[in-house]
Amino acid sequence: MKYILAMTFPQQNLNLGLEPSILTVVPDDTDDVEVKYILNQYDSTYRDDQVVWFACSIYITGMDDFIEWAEHHDKNKIICGGYEPTINPEEFLPYCHKVITGPCDSFYESIAQPGNIVSGITRNWRIPRYDLYDVHLNQQIIPDKQPDDVVTSINTSQGCPFRCDFCCSPLMCDHILQKPLSLVQEEINYLSRFGAKFIFIRDENFPLQRDWKEKLAIISQLGAKIYLFASSNLCTEENVRYMKKCGVYMVCLGLEDITVSYGKNRDLDRTCALFHKYGIYVYLSFIVDPIKVNSKKKSNTFYARLLSRFHDLNPEMVCGNFLMPFRGTEIWERYKHLVSRADFKSYDSKSAFLEKNPDLRRWDEYNLYHYQWVWYNSDYYNQNIRKFAIEDTLHLRFLELKEVFDESGLYQWQPEA
Numbered sequence: 001m002k003y004i005l006a007m008t009f010p011q012q013n014l015n016l017g018l019e020p021s022i023l024t025v026v027p028d029d030t031d032d033v034e035v036k037y038i039l040n041q042y043d044s045t046y047r048d049d050q051v052v053w054f055a056c057s058i059y060i061t062g063m064d065d066f067i068e069w070a071e072h073h074d075k076n077k078i079i080c081g082g083y084e085p086t087i088n089p090e091e092f093l094p095y096c097h098k099v100i101t102g103p104c105d106s107f108y109e110s111i112a113q114p115g116n117i118v119s120g121i122t123r124n125w126r127i128p129r130y131d132l133y134d135v136h137l138n139q140q141i142i143p144d145k146q147p148d149d150v151v152t153s154i155n156t157s158q159g160c161p162f163r164c165d166f167c168c169s170p171l172m173c174d175h176i177l178q179k180p181l182s183l184v185q186e187e188i189n190y191l192s193r194f195g196a197k198f199i200f201i202r203d204e205n206f207p208l209q210r211d212w213k214e215k216l217a218i219i220s221q222l223g224a225k226i227y228l229f230a231s232s233n234l235c236t237e238e239n240v241r242y243m244k245k246c247g248v249y250m251v252c253l254g255l256e257d258i259t260v261s262y263g264k265n266r267d268l269d270r271t272c273a274l275f276h277k278y279g280i281y282v283y284l285s286f287i288v289d290p291i292k293v294n295s296k297k298k299s300n301t302f303y304a305r306l307l308s309r310f311h312d313l314n315p316e317m318v319c320g321n322f323l324m325p326f327r328g329t330e331i332w333e334r335y336k337h338l339v340s341r342a343d344f345k346s347y348d349s350k351s352a353f354l355e356k357n358p359d360l361r362r363w364d365e366y367n368l369y370h371y372q373w374v375w376y377n378s379d380y381y382n383q384n385i386r387k388f389a390i391e392d393t394l395h396l397r398f399l400e401l402k403e404v405f406d407e408s409g410l411y412q413w414q415p416e417a
Contacts (some may be wrong), residue, residue, distance in 0.1 A: 003046055004035045004107075006055045008060030008082075009069070012039060018153050018202065019138055022057040023128040025081060025100075025120075027107045037132035041069050048074045054313040055107065056096070057082040060326070060347045063091075066183045070095035079111055081120065087171050087328050089117045102310050103158045103173050110216060122158070124179050127187040135194050139148070142227065143250070143317050143386065145198055152224075153200040156184050156215045160204040164262070165330035166287065166323065169204050178209050184218050192222055201228035207239060216246045225249040227283065231264040232271040240274045250281035250316070257287040257323070258306055281316040289323040290355040290364050291338075296415050299364075303371045316386055317333050317394060318375060319369045321349035360415055362408070369401045 026035045033052055054077055058066050063084055070078055078096035081104060085092050089099040093116055104110050111118070140151050159173030189307045190266045191199070195303025199222055206212055206228045219226060227250035235251070243251070253271065256262055272282050285308065293299040310318065324347050325335035346353040352364035375381055376388040376398060389395055 001050075002033045003050055004033060004053045004055060005038050005046060005051055006035065007038045007057070009041065009056060009058045011041065011062075011065075012137075015235045016081040018140070018200070019128070019130070019135070020057065021082070022055060023103050023130060024130060024150055024155070025107055026055050026059070026129055026132070026393055028126070028129075034253045035129065035132065041065075041306055048077065049369045051077055054078045055109075056080050058084050058092070059232060060344050063344050065090070065094075066068070067095055079107075083168060083172055087168065087326065089406055091267040093117070103177055124177075124183050125184065127190055132371060135196070139393060140198070140200070141393050142198065142283075143391045143394050144225075144390075144393075145391060147198040147396070148391060150194055151198040151200065152185070152194055152196040153202050154187055154191065154219065155179070155202045156206070156212075156219075157203045157209055161208075162205075162264075163330065164256075164329055166256075166325070166328035171326070171328045176208060178211070179215075181211060181214055181218065184215050188218055188222055196222065196224045199224040199226055201226065203229060205229055205231050205234070207231075207234040213242055216243070220246040223247075227252065227281075232268045233264050235271045235274060237274055240271075240278050240280065244278040248280055250283050251275055252283040252285065253317075255284040255286040255309065255313075257289060257292075258309055259289075259292060259302070269312060272315070278382065282313065282318065284310075284313060284315040285316040285319045285321060287321050288352075288364070288368060290361070293367070294355060294357075294360060294366060299367060299415075301369065307371065307375065313378065314385055318372055320372055322352045322368065323354060324349060324366070325354075363415060366405050366408070369398075369405055373398055373402065 004026060007028045008020045008022055020037065025036065029035055054073060056066060056078060058080055060083055075095060076097045079100060080092045080096045080097050081100040084099040085099045089101055092099050097116070098111055099117045100110050100120045101117065101122045103122050105126070106121040106123045110121045135150060136151055138151055139147065144203055145151060157176050157178045159176045160169045161175050163170050199219065201219065209215065226248045228247070228248065229252045232253055253268065255268070256265065275282050293302050297352050325331050325339060335354060336358070345351045350365065350368070352361045354363040355364055382388055
């Protein structure tokens, strides 16, 4: 038997990660070739002479890990894809046979194209290879999810036509590739076997599709609590009412950097009020630019303003991320002098790597946790929004972070004014 081995770089985080995207790319088994998803790329079970192709999905934090791994394997059997190979394909050519850029669900057809750098071909003719992955490994940090609850996810489209200055998603695919309703139905039929209590619609902006209502109705057949990404400008009362009817329990909105105005957030107050009117949780992700909080005064001002916005918008969940300037985005030119190759491993959104003072960096990282902890444990949150300490995955994750930061002693350190 020969094998196609699918793997992700960095290795999948079993506590925080989604189902790996490579499952969309790899083909079905044949009589003489079996496909396997490998959690540990250093698994020595398979020799190179048993492998037809290594299918490697690579994000920037896994770039160095991939190179180290690839140097010990047959270059002519390695296929690269994912965000980083799409944005900077030439950098991967010394380590692989072919680079597939952009979305792809037709593996053999894509690699059959001439040249070493090819565009991925998407046909929307089959669902991802969920059979290669244990869905019980897919823990996610979300309100009300107990550790034993099963959560799964689905993409009904790929790509984004908008060019937010910080976002690398349009670089992967700058238009929307929509799956047909029949394929969404097939995928939901398959996912129904897992008994999932939650399902995450991973589309960059789900209501942007012309047929999103039909797709949501199909997904609601699963009977799971649905959460999804949307932008405020698309969340009219009619649309929010329909989401509630179809079992949406939480919508993720990008609060982004509160010091910057984004057109999509012009009506954010109205939108959050609408979601709460219909009993839908609000999940706000926000961005912290370490350069904007590099003193005690700046940090206090920023986080006071952020907490004030939380009180305005009443989110059930907040998620902080440090600014990550990606090559190819509009902001790259403004920040590239602060980014070294060594920083690539820190593109996890929780590292303040743009701050070069190590003490300030650690303090920034503590504050990102601390002000979320303040919000969740405030009397206002617990009396007006929901109880925090219910030992769901959100609460348990913050207890883990509290232990880490308490042991570090960072809360005792203060920068100069």
